[in-house]
Amino acid sequence: MNFGKVNNVYFIGIGGIGMSAIARYFVANGKQVSGYDKTPTEITNSLEEIGVTIHFEDDIKAVSEVFLNPENTLVVYTPAIPKNHSEFNYFKDNGFNVLKRSAVLGEITKQTVCLAVAGTHGKTTTTSILGHLLHVCNVPVTAFLGGISENYNSNLIINGTEVTVVEADEFDRSFLTLSPDLACITSMDADHLDIYGNAEALVSTFKEFSECIKPNGKLFIKNGLPLKGITYGIEDDSDYCAQNISIVNGSYVFDVKTPSGIYKNFKFCLPGRHNLSNAIIALAMAAEYGCSYEELAKGLETYQGVKRRFTYQIKTDDFVFIDDYAHHPEEINAVHQAVREMYPDKKVLAIFQPHLFSRTKDFVDGFAESLSKFDELLLLDIYPARELPIEGVTSKWLLDKIENSNKKLIQKTEIINEIKKSEAQIVLTIGAGDIGVEVKHIKEAFYV
The missing domain is CATH 3.40.50.720 (NAD(P)-binding Rossmann-like Domain)
Incomplete structure (x- = not known):
């Protein structure tokens, strides 16, 4: 058009x-x-x-x-x-x-150099890191983000129109409308089974997406995925890899191994190995586009994150409140890993709102396992979004499967009182529904 x-x-x-x-x-x-x-x-x-x-x-x-x-x-x-x-x-x-929407995005990107980020987890953070890096490197880029960037307070970064950065969304097979020059796949864990029916169909569609790349384009894949491409990872044998990782004042400091050599002393301020992995693939794609590692290092250090992705709402010596969009068991595991790495000796209270009846039904055992890892758990009712209820699929059903003696099913109106009763020093709100609306109220109640 x-x-x-x-x-x-x-x-x-x-x-x-x-x-x-x-x-x-x-x-x-x-x-x-x-x-x-x-x-x-x-x-x-x-x-x-x-x-x-x-x-x-x-x-x-x-x-x-x-x-x-x-x-x-x-x-x-x-x-x-x-x-x-x-x-x-x-x-x-x-x-x-x-x-x-996906068809319009396909049309917009068609006449540009398109860098697309696909995967069941990590799309929004990776896209926002990549858009920020290209912007800092003065590339004429337009980046369409699936979240609000803390750097730009927007879900759109505009510095020109020659290059586009987009999230390649697997929901409804939307990403098949794209024809990227460079694309990555961060993960292919089962999700959206209400659309795909089974995990095999989802993986098959990701493979189909990999074939949408332009003839001279490049595919980047997380090491271990069943596809051929340029690999990336953390402390492994990937083509692009984070090495010599340490935590200094709450930030990752690391070296990057690349096909052209090792580049030292990168700094990245977002917690969690999953976020460090997102940073590596964004660096790899920006480097393959043509950005210098010196500029990329400056860009990465100034990246501030995406709202509702491990976002610190309160951060004091005695009390930390973090909000995250995680709505899949693997994403909850990533949040748990990040908070344990940053606060290994602190007690953690998680408040989780399940998103979709179908997702809760499909992954109930995975949710139970991931949520059992926290010291305390407050569980909200399922947020239905576009769905009607499914018989027998309730938060009480999920709660009964969670192996944690400090667990409770509550209403949103009870959140603040339950936090006050807890001895936890770290509080997490987790979920993709309207739990984000409660963040402001919690922050007001506990901000000193």
């Missing part, structure tokens, strides 16, 4: 993290942008601040007249929108160009 002929872009589900990044892109490129979402949020508020008109009822009469001309309006929708959505059906039935 020729976006040059488009004057107006209308988004159905504009408040989504991926949708809002594309909305910002079109605003930056001089288009009129408007959209619908279910409820106002910080994201919709920030879009309105840059001139985007948003309404919150599904009613075509609420759409401005400007956006009702099919000749010059592009309609972008998220796959989370229900099939009976009246605005969606109006645009579809009246000759508008109606494209899924």
Whole structure:
């Protein structure tokens, strides 16, 4: 599609993290942008601040007249929108160009050098590190992020349009619309089984994605994955590898082994080996693009992270409060590893909100195992998102499987009182649902 002929872009589900990044892109490129979402949020508020008109009822009469001309309006929708959505059906039935978010991203990246980050875990952090590194190295880059960068307070980094950095999202097989020049796969753990049916189908689709890379492109894979490519890892025999790792004042200091030699004294401030792994692949892709290791070292040291990815909310000698988006057993394991590495002698209280009935059902034993590792656990009800309840799949069912004597099922209104009753010095909020809304209240209650 020729976006040059488009004057107006209308988004159905504009408040989504991926949708809002594309909305910002079109605003930056001089288009009129408007959209619908279910409820106002910080994201919709920030879009309105840059001139985007948003309404919150599904009613075509609420759409401005400007956006009702099919000749010059592009309609972008998220796959989370229900099939009976009246605005969606109006645009579809009246000759508008109606494209899924992933298809629009595919079109935007087609005329650029595209660096794509795929994997069931680590996409958002890796993409934001890579976008930041390229920006610091003065590459003319546009990076679409699946989270809010602490460095830029945005999910879009713009420093030009010759290069794009994108998350290659496996949900709904969206990443198959991309044709990257450089791509990485961070992990292929089973997830989204409501879409794929089984783990084998998911792995098969990742392999299909690897075949979407342009003929002279390069694929980077985490060491151990069943694919061929440039490997990366930590303290192993990978092509790109972190070595001589130490922790100095809460930050990783390490050397990087590369195909061209060993580069010393890199510094990275995010806790957790999973984040260090994300940093290595971002460094590798930026280096293969052509950035110098001297510039990359400066960029990595100034990287501040993504909101809700091991984000420190309170950090004192006596009390630490960390918030994280983890919603899969492997992600919870990574959070646990990070907090134990940073605070080996402290008592840890985790507050977890399961996300989706289907994910809870598919990975209940994995969740039980990962959550059992914390000293104390407070479990919230399942956040349904797009799903209807599944009989027998409840937080109580999960709680009964968790081998931890200090466990409890609570409501969100009880969180602060339960923290006050605990002797834990480290408190974690974990989950991809609306538990993030509680972070502000917890911070206000305990910030000194």
